[in-house]
Every structure is written in C-alpha cells, then in structure tokens.
Amino acid sequence: MRYPPANGLRAFEAAARHESFSAAAAEMRITAAAVSQHVRGLETWLGTALFLRHARGVTLTAAGREFGTAVSHGLGHIALAAERLVAGTRTRPVALACLASVTTRWLIPRLTLFRAAHPEIRLAILYALDAKTPEEAGADLLIQHGVRPNRPALPIINAATRPTCSPDYRDRHGPFATPPSLLGAELLHDETTAAWSRWFTGAGVSAGPEAGPIFADFNLLVGAVLAGQGVGLCPTALIGPEIESGRLICLFDQPSDTDKQYWLLEAQGLSPEALVLRDWLVAMSADES
Numbered sequence: 001m002r003y004p005p006a007n008g009l010r011a012f013e014a015a016a017r018h019e020s021f022s023a024a025a026a027e028m029r030i031t032a033a034a035v036s037q038h039v040r041g042l043e044t045w046l047g048t049a050l051f052l053r054h055a056r057g058v059t060l061t062a063a064g065r066e067f068g069t070a071v072s073h074g075l076g077h078i079a080l081a082a083e084r085l086v087a088g089t090r091t092r093p094v095a096l097a098c099l100a101s102v103t104t105r106w107l108i109p110r111l112t113l114f115r116a117a118h119p120e121i122r123l124a125i126l127y128a129l130d131a132k133t134p135e136e137a138g139a140d141l142l143i144q145h146g147v148r149p150n151r152p153a154l155p156i157i158n159a160a161t162r163p164t165c166s167p168d169y170r171d172r173h174g175p176f177a178t179p180p181s182l183l184g185a186e187l188l189h190d191e192t193t194a195a196w197s198r199w200f201t202g203a204g205v206s207a208g209p210e211a212g213p214i215f216a217d218f219n220l221l222v223g224a225v226l227a228g229q230g231v232g233l234c235p236t237a238l239i240g241p242e243i244e245s246g247r248l249i250c251l252f253d254q255p256s257d258t259d260k261q262y263w264l265l266e267a268q269g270l271s272p273e274a275l276v277l278r279d280w281l282v283a284m285s286a287d288e289s
Contacts, residue, residue, distance in 0.1 A: 008042030011035045012050060013075050016060055016068035093122035094274045097137035099145055100127065101218035102262055105238040106157060107143075114280055121273045134267035140274040141281070142265045149263055156285035157237050157262035160255035161195065164225055164234040164248050176231075176251050179203035186230030189214040190221045195233050199256035233257075237288075 014024035015035055025032040043050050050064035060068060098107060103125060111123070128144065131137035133151070145159060163182060176182055179200065187196055187209045196209040212230060215221040222239065225232040226247060233256060234248070242248040266278055 004045055005041055008038045008045065009071055009075065011038035012042050013068065013071045015039055016064060017072065019060060020057055093124040094277050095124040095126055095139040096141045096277065097126040097128040097131060097134060097139035098143040101238060102143050102157065104219060110284060118276055121276060134265055140267050140270055141278055144263045144265060146260055149265060151265065153263040153265045154282055155261035156264045156281055159235050159260040159262055160258050161233040161235050162253065162255055163231050163251040164239065165231040165251060166226060166228040167246065167249055169228045169230065170249060179205050179252060179254065182231060183207055183209065187212040188221055188224050188230040188232040190218050190233065191216065195256060199233055202256055203254050
C-alpha cells in the first residue's frame with residue numbers, strides 16, 4: 001500500500017479545517033507558502049485538485065471536502081491512539097520481581113529512600129516465584145538468588161549464610177563452642193537439608209545433620225529462628241537489624257553458600273524510570289557492601 005506524504009496530509013487537514021492557508025500556517029507555525037507547497041505536493045500525488053485558489057483565498061473542491069473529512073478522522077484516530085500510548089507509558093509503574101524474603105527484609109525497609117528521591121516513579125513489586133528472567137516474571141527487573149545466571153546480571157546482596165539463633169536458644173541449649181556441637185541442636189532447614197550438609201562439610205564435620213523442620217522459604221525460617229525454635233542457616237546480609245539489636249546471634253563466622261549471590265537482572269529495552277531504579281539498587285548495595 002502506498003501512503004500519501006505525511007507533511008502534505010497534516011498541512012491539508014489544517015488548511016481544510018480552516019479553509020485558509022494562512023490560518024493553517026499560524027497553527028502549524030510555518031509559513032503560508034510552506035502550507036501551499038505541502039498541499040500542492042499532495043494534490044500532485046493524488047492527481048486531483050483539493051482547493052480552488054482565488055485572489056481572496058482558497059475554497060475546497062468537492063473532492064477536497066470529501067477527502068478532508070477522511071483525513072480529519074484518520075489523523076484524529078492516530079492522535080488519540082498516540083495520546084493513550086504516551087499516557088500509558090507515563091503512568092505504567094516500574095515492575096520489580098523479587099523473592100519474598102528479599103522484599104520484606106531488604107527492599108521494603110529501603111523503599112522510603114527511593115520514593116523520597118524519586119516521587120515521580122511508580123513502582124510495582126511482584127513475586128519472583130520460580131522466574132529465571134524478568135520476562136518470565138512480567139517485570140522490568142528481577143532479583144534472583146543462586147549462582148551466577150547465564151545472562152548479564154549484577155550481584156547486589158551477599159548470599160553467604162551462617163549458623164544463627166536467638167540468644168535465648170543458645171542460653172538454653174548451648175553454648176555451641178565448636179561446629180560439631182551443633183549436631184545436637186535443633187537445626188532448621190530452608191527448603192532442603194542440603195545447605196546444612198554443605199556447611200558441616202566446610203567446617204570439617206563429617207557427620208550429617210539431623211532432619212529438623214523444613215520451611216518453604218527464608219521468611220518462614222527466620223520467623224522460627226527469632227521464636228527460639230532452633231538454629232538456622234541465615235543469609236547474614238538479610239538479618240542485619242536483628243544482629244545489631246541482639247535479637248539474633250551468629251554462632252560461627254564460617255560461611256556457607258559463598259558461591260551464591262542475590263543477582264539483579266534486567267529486561268531488554270528498559271524505560272528511563274526502570275534505569276533509575278536499577279541504578280539506585282546497585283548504588284544502595286554498593287554503599288552497604
């Protein structure tokens with residue numbers, strides 16, 4: 001399909017609506033001669049006259065009046081669709097998909113800072129679930145836990161874990177002076193027992209851990225640890241406030257899962273607002289490292 005020249009259509013629509021080249025020129029902020037030139041080019045392309053030109057101005061021909069109605073409707077639909085797209089882009093929130101534990105324990109306490117610095121940016125915080133990419137999560141950005149992904153990603157939170165419990169649990173069942181002494185503790189597990197097995201191996205303990213309660217995610221696990229129900233392997237970076245306040249204590253400095261991080265992944269073609277959030281997350285993590 002061949003399309004008429006866009007400049008000619010715009011100039012013709014304004015001139016037809018005003019039935020005046022000079023009024024169209026004032027609206028478009030160009031000269032009347034330029035409007036005349038654009039209309040003449042459109043008439044040449046169409047092979048028919050759209051205006052009758054006379055000393056006092058111009059008047060539409062029958063063909064021009066019919067074509068003017070069609071052009072006005074067409075450009076109106078385009079303008080309305082463009083306005084909706086622009087409005088949607090301006091109001092669409094930046095979507096960040098995140099693990100629930102990272103959201104509640106790391107992101108939410110810091111969101112006040114971001115919103116104070118960027119009140120114009122709306123956010124949507126989504127569950128990451130098992131998504132491996134932002135696209136799978138329907139998000140602009142994704143915070144994912146594990147070893148380095150097979151696509152560009154930025155490490156933003158250290159995921160190293162350490163044996164952690166409440167002071168009350170230590171006082172009642174401790175003191176847990178050596179790693180082997182933990183074999184007699186109530187060990188709490190995050191999803192599987194494999195993490196504790198790795199920690200004991202790294203600490204030089206050959207015996208395997210007892211099969212204690214298994215929690216579906218870290219939010220549930222840390223709740224049990226805070227309640228004094230046992231010892232959990234906790235990502236130290238996610239329990240900073242509890243460590244500082246003395247509500248939790250790390251029993252040993254020996255870490256596990258040092259090959260893992262919380263990674264920030266970005267979708268293709270981020271909006272300027274999403275780029276602002278990405279850079280803020282990276283800067284925030286750098287300040288705390």
